[in-house]
Amino acid sequence: MGTDAVLLMFPGQGAQHPRMAWGLYGREPRFTAAMxxxxxxxxxxxxxxxxxWLSERPRVPLDHVTRAQPLxxxxxxxxxxxxxxxxxxxRVMLGHxxxxxxxxxxxxxxxxxxxxxxxxxxxxxxxxxxxGGMLAVSAGVAALEGVLTEEVVVAAVNAPRQTIxxxxxxxxxxxxxxxxAEGFTCAPVPTLIAFHSPSLADTVGPAVAGFAATPVSAPRIPLYSGYAARPLTRELAADPEYWARQPVxxxxxxxxxxxxxxxxxxxTVCVEAGPGQGLSTIARRHAAVRRGPGTVVPLLPARAGGPDADRAAFATALTTLTTLIGPAVSGRPGP
Structure with a gap:
C-alpha cells in the first residue's frame, strides 16, 4: 500500500483544547518550524x-474565537x-x-x-x-426536522446519527x-458563537472583498470541499463567496x-491531522473502515494530556503509517 491511499483529515471548531499538540513543540523539528x-x-x-497556546493560564480562553480559530x-x-x-x-485531503x-x-x-x-x-x-452556540445531537437530520427553527439550524452533518x-x-x-425532553442525547460544542448558522450572515459578509482580492491556485493535492461534498475545483476555489460564507x-x-x-x-488510511480524535471516531463508523480494509490513524491523543501523551501518540502514528504505507514515511524530509 502506498501513500496514494492516504486521506488527510483536518478538524475544525470544537476540536480545540488548551495546549493542544504542545508536547511536539520544541521536540519535533518539522512541527516546531511550521508552527x-x-x-x-x-x-x-x-x-x-x-x-x-503554551500557557497553563492563557490570557484569552482557548474557546474564544480569537484563539480557537487561528490556533x-x-x-x-x-x-x-x-x-x-x-x-x-x-491521495486527497478533507477539512472540517x-x-x-x-x-x-x-x-x-x-x-x-x-x-x-x-x-x-x-x-x-x-x-x-x-x-450563540452549537450543540451535538446523536440523531440524523431527518429526526430533528420537527424541533429545529429558522434560527436554530443544522450546522454540520458529521455522521448518519451525529448532527451539529x-x-x-x-x-x-x-x-x-x-x-x-424527546429523549435525544445532546452535548455542547466548545464555542461562544453559532458557527454555520444564518446568525453570522451579516457578520461575515464583508469578508468577500478580502477573498476576492486574494490570489488562488488550483489544488496541487486533491482537496474535497467539506461544504459542497465534491472536489474543490479551480473554479470553486476562485469563488470568494465560497470562502467568505464558510462560517455561515x-x-x-x-x-x-x-x-x-x-x-x-x-x-484507505484516514489520518487525522489535528487535535483530538473527533474525525477519527467518525471515520471508524464508515463501512469502508468498519468492515475493512480501511484504517484510521490519529496523530494526537483523544483528549488533552501532558506533553508525553502528545509525543507518544505522534510516535505511534508514525510507526503505524510506516507499517501501512511503507518506507516513504521516515525521519527524513520528503521530496
Whole structure:
C-alpha cells in the first residue's frame, strides 16, 4: 500500500483544547518550524497566540474565537506540513470548517501569508458576532426536522446519527430543552458563537472583498470541499463567496467523507491531522473502515494530556503509517 491511499483529515471548531499538540513543540523539528512559520505569518498577533497556546493560564480562553480559530488553523497546518515532510503524499485531503482553510494552504490554493491574513480578518469580523452556540445531537437530520427553527439550524452533518445544530443562545437553549425532553442525547460544542448558522450572515459578509482580492491556485493535492461534498475545483476555489460564507454554510463532512471512501481504493488510511480524535471516531463508523480494509490513524491523543501523551501518540502514528504505507514515511524530509 502506498501513500496514494492516504486521506488527510483536518478538524475544525470544537476540536480545540488548551495546549493542544504542545508536547511536539520544541521536540519535533518539522512541527516546531511550521508552527513558528504560522505565528510569524500572523504578525504582531502571532506572539500573543503562541503565549496563550503554551500557557497553563492563557490570557484569552482557548474557546474564544480569537484563539480557537487561528490556533486550530495553525495546529492543523503544522501537523499536515510535518506529515508531508516525513514523506506522506496523500491521495486527497478533507477539512472540517477552519480545517479546510489549513488544507487549502497545504494544497497550494493559498499561500500561508495570504491565508493568515484571511483568517485574521475572519476572526476580526467574528468578534462582532451575536452570542450563540452549537450543540451535538446523536440523531440524523431527518429526526430533528420537527424541533429545529429558522434560527436554530443544522450546522454540520458529521455522521448518519451525529448532527451539529447551531443558533443564538436563547433559541438554542429552548431547542436543547425540547430535544432532551424527546429523549435525544445532546452535548455542547466548545464555542461562544453559532458557527454555520444564518446568525453570522451579516457578520461575515464583508469578508468577500478580502477573498476576492486574494490570489488562488488550483489544488496541487486533491482537496474535497467539506461544504459542497465534491472536489474543490479551480473554479470553486476562485469563488470568494465560497470562502467568505464558510462560517455561515453548513458543513457536510459525512457526505464528503462517504464520497471519498466509497469511490477510493480499498484500504484507505484516514489520518487525522489535528487535535483530538473527533474525525477519527467518525471515520471508524464508515463501512469502508468498519468492515475493512480501511484504517484510521490519529496523530494526537483523544483528549488533552501532558506533553508525553502528545509525543507518544505522534510516535505511534508514525510507526503505524510506516507499517501501512511503507518506507516513504521516515525521519527524513520528503521530496
Amino acid at each position: 513558528d512559520e504560522v505565528f510569524a505569518a500572523f504578525g504582531e498577533e502571532g506572539e500573543a497566540l503562541r503565549r496563550d 486550530l488553523f495553525a495546529v492543523d497546518y503544522a501537523l499536515g506540513r510535518t506529515l508531508l515532510e516525513h514523506g506522506v503524499r496523500p 470548517s477552519i480545517g479546510e482553510v489549513a488544507a487549502a494552504v497545504l494544497a497550494g490554493v493559498f499561500t500561508l501569508s495570504d491565508a493568515a491574513a484571511l483568517v485574521r480578518e475572519r476572526v476580526r469580523l467574528l468578534t462582532g458576532a451575536p452570542p 445544530v447551531a443558533g443564538p443562545s436563547g433559541p438554542l437553549a429552548e431547542v436543547e430543552r425540547a430535544l432532551r 454554510a453548513p458543513v457536510r463532512f459525512w457526505p464528503a467523507l462517504d464520497e471519498i471512501l466509497s469511490a477510493g481504493p480499498p484500504g
